[in-house]
Amino acid sequence: MTTPPTFAPRLDARLEAVLSLIQADTHADIGTDHAGLPIRLVQLGRVRRCIGIELNAPPLALARRQVARAGLSGQIDLRQGDGLAPLQPGEAESVSMTGLGAGTIAAVLERGRQAGRLPARAVVQCNDSPLSLRRWARVAGYWLSAETLAHGHWPYPVLALTRAAGTDPAYGDLPLEAALRFGPRLLRERHPLLRRVLADAYGRYAPAAAPGRPAADELAAVLAALEYLGWTARDLQEERQS
Incomplete structure (x- = not known):
């Protein structure tokens, strides 16, 4: 009989969604905060070893205490540093980043890619529109292999990006700007939270969508998504x- 862990951090819905997309021998969590995600990844057998990287000393100190409390100091290696800089090339098979803006995440991934430290798979959760992340992935040679929306203060986007050659098939036969903004796989799967995302976007852009203004382009993407889904304003x- 398997003995339950003496300490198991509780993850919110967005981190549970990230966890569900990670499966690797060695994984690196960037901006690990209190190391809740690495601890649960190891406890659930989704990774054998995890590297947690945190820039700030106070949360890193708490992370060390939590890892020790869970009895996982031999499987979770905590390091202080910025982005992927503390990670050696080829050291991890995948990375995760959560709780940041999409532009910030894309910039960290790009710096890691240029330094040869970015693994072939990244699982990310941003706190705003993932448009810049999806655009970065298409340029950087990463396909959108999975995506979902997690319940929270608003629907949190969670994306899995996998290095691959050629054009990402996830965007085929979809209105491109709508797919970049709202997620090609979310559109195809008609994710149950997608209607809320589109409703919020429509309410934000429709009143300001005068010809020639940026809101007009945003509204056009919303309307293209509606047409694809067969929904109406x-x-x-x-x-x-509701």
Whole structure:
């Protein structure tokens, strides 16, 4: 019989979604904070070894105490540093980053890629529109291999990016700008939280969408997504009122 862990950090819905997309021998969690994700990854057998990287000393000290409390100091290696800099090339098979803006995450991944430290798979959760992340992935040679939305203060985007050659097939036969903004796989799968995302975007851009203004382009992407899904603006208004 397997003995339950004496200490198991509780993860919120967004980190549970990230955890579900990670499976590796060695994984690196960038900006690990209190090391909750690495601890659960090891405890659940989704990774054999984890490297947690944290820039700031106070959360790193707490992470060390939590890892020791879980009895996992031999499997979780905690390091202080910025982004992927403390990671050696080829040391991990995948990385994760959570709780940051999409532009910040994309910049960290790009610096790691240029330094040869970015593994072939990255699982990321951003706190805003993932548009810049999806655009970065298409240029950097990473396919969008999976994506979901997690419940929270708003629907949190979670993306899995995998290095691959050629054009990402996830975007085939979709209106490109709508897919970049709202997620090609989310559109194809009609994710249950997608209506809320589109309703929020419609409510934000429709009142300001005068010709020639940036909001007009954003609204056009919303309308293209609606056309693909077979939904109407009225459907979104009902969603906002519910």
